[in-house]
Amino acid sequence: MSSLPPTSAEDARWLARCLELAREAAAADEVPVGAVLVVDGVVVGEGRNRVEERQSPFAHAEMEALQQAVQVLGAKRLPMATLYCTLEPCFLCAGAVLHARVRRVVFGARDPKFGAVRSLGSVLEDPRLNHRCEVLEGVEAEASAELLRAFFRGKRGGNGGAAGGGAGGGGSRVGS
Numbered sequence: 001m002s003s004l005p006p007t008s009a010e011d012a013r014w015l016a017r018c019l020e021l022a023r024e025a026a027a028a029d030e031v032p033v034g035a036v037l038v039v040d041g042v043v044v045g046e047g048r049n050r051v052e053e054r055q056s057p058f059a060h061a062e063m064e065a066l067q068q069a070v071q072v073l074g075a076k077r078l079p080m081a082t083l084y085c086t087l088e089p090c091f092l093c094a095g096a097v098l099h100a101r102v103r104r105v106v107f108g109a110r111d112p113k114f115g116a117v118r119s120l121g122s123v124l125e126d127p128r129l130n131h132r133c134e135v136l137e138g139v140e141a142e143a144s145a146e147l148l149r150a151f152f153r154g155k156r157g158g159n160g161g162a163a164g165g166g167a168g169g170g171g172s173r174v175g176s
């Protein structure tokens with residue numbers, strides 16, 4: 001039923017799917033971040049980081065999932081949707097979440113270098129905004145963070161160590 005909040009088992013299940021997408025990103029030599037958008041227990045959008053593939057600083061996992069959902073549903077707003085992602089959304093993606101009126105965001109690890117939800121700001125819960133989002137963090141946080149650490153460990157030596165840790169959905173690699 002759409003009126004019932006998802007259980008934590010459901011949250012963990014969707015985060016596990018996000019982790020699969022993040023692993024796909026890593027396999028394609030992209031910073032491993034994955035995202036899934038769910039409405040009433042059904043996936044309406046999926047995405048992974050494609051900053052390198054698209055050579056676009058905006059090709060974040062969350063953006064891809066949101067854009068897909070907008071297309072699939074033919075709606076410019078997603079008030080019943082929950083966005084799941086492995087990493088704390090950046091300012092770009094948090095802004096997109098607000099514009100799309102997403103109801104809820106569940107993420108894994110914090111991003112101390114780009115996170116706009118808890119780390120560097122609380123964009124989704126600002127009382128001055130006319131839309132606020134329910135936020136849950138820390139689901140599969142360790143697995144999400146370990147994927148990123150492993151990715152950057154692998155990079156180290158290759159390009160002198162890309163920013164180590166804070167992925168920003170790919171943004172932090174720009175300066176590396």
Ligand SMILES: [Zn+2]
Nearest residue numbers: 060090093169
């Ligand atoms: Zn982002």
